[in-house]
Amino acid sequence: MQGMANPRKAASAARTSSVGGRRRITTGGPRRIQSGQSDGPQRQRYLVTFPAGLAALVEECLRADLRLVSASHRDDSALLFSTSAPAESVAKLLYIKNAFQLVLEVPRTSLSGAAKAIAQRLRRSVPPGLERMSGFRIMAQIDGQLEPLDRHAKGTLERAVMSATGARVMSRGGGDELWLIGRRALGTIVLGRRLSRAAKPGPAGSLSPELSRLLVRMSKPQGGDVFLDPFAGSGALCRARAEWPARRVIGVDLYAEPRFDSPRAGAPIEFLREDALELPSVESGSASVVATDPPWGEFESFAGSAQEFYAAMAASFRRVLDPRTGRLVLLVSRKMEQLVADELIRAGFEGPRLVPVLVNGHPATVLNACPAEARDDGG
Ligand SMILES: C[S@@+](CC[C@H](N)C(=O)[O-])C[C@H]1O[C@@H](n2cnc3c(N)ncnc32)[C@H](O)[C@@H]1O
Incomplete structure (x- = not known):
């Protein structure tokens, strides 16, 4: 007290x-601690x-x-x-x-x-x-x-x-x-x-628990959400989202083995091994939130150009997100922010909000957007 x-x-x-x-x-004796206002x-x-x-x-x-x-x-x-x-x-x-x-x-x-x-x-x-x-x-x-x-x-x-x-x-x-x-x-x-103090960092390349939780908060979590991280990696964003109630929490990765045990899990996490650019198992319009950290194109190379990759990604996310209430939170390298923002708009997202951040000292940008129809509906 x-x-x-x-x-x-x-x-x-x-x-x-x-x-x-x-x-x-x-x-x-130790002196008496002053009290605040009475x-x-x-x-x-x-x-x-x-x-x-x-x-x-x-x-x-x-x-x-x-x-x-x-x-x-x-x-x-x-x-x-x-x-x-x-x-x-x-x-x-x-x-x-x-x-x-x-x-x-x-x-x-x-x-x-x-x-x-x-x-x-x-x-x-x-x-x-x-x-x-x-x-x-x-x-x-x-x-x-x-x-x-x-x-x-x-x-x-x-x-x-x-x-x-x-x-x-x-x-x-x-x-x-x-x-x-x-x-x-x-x-x-x-x-x-x-x-x-800060939580212990996860494996190399994974987002910190604190940043993951803040990105989840940016997605405005709600109990009925179907949450999707199509580039789940180690699973940091899914673990952070599972701390909140949700209908479903789904991680997707084509190559990595995510770790989905969460000490505070309020929701179980499902895993799909498939291509985020297609998401064949995810029904159109079924996701409430896509929050993800796609490859930045700096430590890995894309099969085609960066523009082709991000264009396919934007179209895939636009398809799976609920057109009226869907929310997108995307973390990309600062160098790619304009290219990704342009591709999101081309795919039918309303003007993304750009938030500059540092990820382990590396300049990055969070893009926060929703399908254009959501804005037209006043959503
Ligand atoms: C930047 S890492 C994500 C790191 C993650 N946020 C974490 O905290 O561990 C990008 C992930 O995308 C995966 N990936 C790359 N291309 C993919 C694709 N076409 N479909 C699905 N996953 C892909 C990689 O295996 C990698 O795990």
Whole structure:
């Protein structure tokens, strides 16, 4: 619960004091954690990171999944926001790579300057976010890249945290992680307590679980959907879709062996070994969603030209999608975005929306479209 004092015994807590010019750790109780506002739902601030390019979609998902979200900073792969939802709810958001609960924020300066400024603030009062911590270590990052922190500044901050909470330093890990975080476009450096970390990546060439889940969210999942990934590869998109209720989830691949076991499976996943450019077993107009990551034409070559491949793909997807309610989400290499968009329009899709993203640092584009009739119907 926010605002609770650390329940650890006072005798085990450590405080720093200066004796004869030398800093010394003395025992004493951890100080009381400040509570937030007393009236109305308590709001906490969080910083989350996600696959680059999808900030607008992530903000939309946060508003749908948490209470009273208001964002104060947004860049291509991080959002700083406040909400009345508890930290456990933020930690459970599976499309987030890393989530941090904000403890303190100081004006932007060097990392060591920020560490010292935060230590000073901690000596005056202990903000929410440091409850129930028995061991911790301090790490630092700028724009998601791990940064070294000067030993002296780190020691100063460690002592201030020990004194405030009674927790001990566990520099090899195993306890909580407190991160000093800087972002290029953020005028402050924040101290955040890590709530969750990115899932382990799948096999080479597969989409990350977080990106897969965001692409599924872009497809606006509904319980009655027939979901199709015609280039399923390892099965990342089908596994992400199976976390939501669906009528059917179908993966197709001509060559790969997808892995369809999903720890959170709400729907079983079916597999078809056939050509995505034909989809002979899929009835016309029967799919609610096609969400897929076709070959990018960079590590593999097409039998004919790229244009022939994407033209056949667009016609195949147009045939199987429900003409009134169908949705298409397509991830392609940035170099191919215009060619693929042109072929989609030629096949009868309404003006695709293009969202630039980075996939493992590689420029790519998500195309989000629906059959032209769906728009004519106001669908
Ligand atoms: C970019 S990979 C998809 C990776 C997948 N998103 C994942 O997370 O593992 C493209 C996949 O399309 C498959 N493929 C290529 N041509 C195909 C075709 N004509 N029909 C069906 N599958 C095809 C390949 O075997 C490969 O697994």
